[in-house]
Amino acid sequence: MDLSILNDRQREAVEYAEGPLLVLAGAGSGKTRVLTHRIAYLIEHEGIAPYNILALTFTNKAAREMRERVNSLVSYGASSIWVFTFHGFCARLLSSEIDKLGYKRSYTIYDEQEQLSLIGKIIKDLNINDKDYSKRMLSDIFSKAKNQSLNPVEYLELTFQPREVREAFREYEKRLKDSNALDFDDLLLFTVRIFENFPDVLDYYRDRLRYILVDEYQDTNMPQYRIVELLAKQHRNICVVGDDDQSIYGWRGADIRNILEFEKDFPGAKVVRLEQNYRSTAIILKAANNVISKNSGRKPKTLWTQVTSGPPIEVYQASDERDEASYICSSIASAIRKGARCSDFAILYRTHSQSRVLEMYLKSFGLDYIVYGGISFFARAEVKDVIAYLKLLYNPADNESFYRIINTPKRGIGSKSLEELSENASKRGLPLLAAAMDPEGLSPALIKKLEKLTKVYVEIYTSYGSLPLVKLAERLLELIEYDAYLAEDKKDTYEARKESVVELLSYMLDYEKDFAPIEGDDDDVLASFLKNVALFSSTDSTSAESGTVTLMTLHAAKGLEFDTVFLCGLEAGLFPTSKSLLNPELIEEERRLCYVGVTRAKRRLILSYALRRMRYGSTESSVPSQFLEEMGVMKAAKPKEAMGGASRPYYDGASRAAAPGPTAPFKPTRTKDASNFKTGDRIRHRIFGLGTVASVEGSGSTKLLVICFDNGQSRKFAADFAPITGV
DNA sequence: ACACTGTGAGTTTTT
């Protein structure tokens, strides 16, 4: 381990081994480096046992990265350091402690989809007017109640929620409990409950986890704060790292006060400020500092850098989102011609919905890209189906999973049948599956219909425990004749769905191969697998590949850096989002999000906005985001101009002369025969040159051409938009 | 009783 690569401040943070430490780490100031070196220092220099260390992060990605980097720094014991996400830590702890709260250890974690579907049923059953409260609204209220306080019921009363909301919440909690299921928020809350009510458990973890590190501390919510506090209050070897300016999860209950008041919570805490930025040019930092300085109540800090030169910030005013996408793509293509690599570029946006157009143009330019987030592999219906069967096998009380699979494949069981079954089940106090398996008091017709499913479970129960995970899943697929179901009922998408199932099986195989039960963890593979899947986030699914342009939301971009960043859709109502416009606190969070986005760029930053944009179907005109002006990259638009959309972007005044003008936006030309290429045609692509059409997929606007270029490479293009001409 | 088709509404960010 080499501490000489650290600057004085970083080194100070690394070497302050005992006692509470707050590291205020500005963007790009080497926060991860400090965390990883600190862990290494504790082990190698202070002689702390690796298993006495706990590092908590928010994302799996961050946890994985930290694990890898620590691994390369320490000479021994890296694998016994606990590096977890908050949720992962709680899930693990609960799998051995949750029975103390009256749950079975084989609990299930409900993801957002399952949560919403459960709330939907409650809205129906309680006759709540769904015009007053949508599923989404209720789930937001519930989550807020759980995230912002340790006593959600009390919280709902204190915030004067109407009776129906409180009743819905009670019912929600009851049904979760009946299903032996937890939502994401429960993982945290239950852990707090265990710690608070079972001192021996708390003592055990306190004794074991004597050195605690928390990443992104500004994003902790109430239960997370409490977990850290409970674990660390005694030995006080707690190091938290964060940046109040990058707190962007307020909507999820994150409380920025946790970091602002750390010194109060841990009196005598040492504070180290990391203000030297190693990532961006001075030009970019200036813009970042400009925006964020508009926020109030910040911890004072000023980022500085030694890198003074760099290209100016560009602002592109697009006529619409397609023009914007096309500008971005031609910028990338032109930089690549000059030697840049795809992986140098990131396109950041406020909402996932913005990725579609960008993808279309990236395809047409033949640029490889990867979209983070969006629809996760584990959210695909066929994948969820298979997993639901397994969840129900592992936790027979899991009613949501039962609802999902009872009529998939079709067994002729509709709402009427389900009503009968669920009434019978609740009368007998049984989970749905148990009621179905022991059909006392059910109509013969229903019993007959249920037989198909109950047979499956009788059969699969005998295999559970004796078969490896993949074999178990394969046996299950056979028993339910899933392939036949896909072939008959999902004809159009059969191939793709089947492929997903195969992919899932191979994922399981890998998982099983790498599975090594960790001491103190009495889980079997299935339990561990299901937990892993539940806590798998859509941003984790895709590993950072080299050679591709990265597309992601601003939230997902936190912690990452790129040579060139396109920050697009800078329009009032989109970014900042319309929901924030009237609320100064929300605007401040959007502003922090803007700060996060800007500080992702190492060298080049390109900002863009469109004068008109398609929003659910129809085109609406838009006004440039206030952030453009706040960053100091655009003159204040006069009110008149704002409406006409005539405000002119300009290029960083300081180096105006050096700035290139916007290249003429590439207009996709729909030549009469553009989409009439057929297999075998010789073509010329504007960027890739000569090639042959290898195949044609789809039709109309989704028509795709696979081209084999003469250099041997093959690429796929949207027929309507690719800059392709016949030769 | 279920499946399918057309209409109506609504969309932020994520463990």
Add this chain to the structure above:
DNA sequence: CTCACAGTGT
């Protein structure tokens, strides 16, 4: 554009 639901067909 996508999800939820109502109404119709099997």
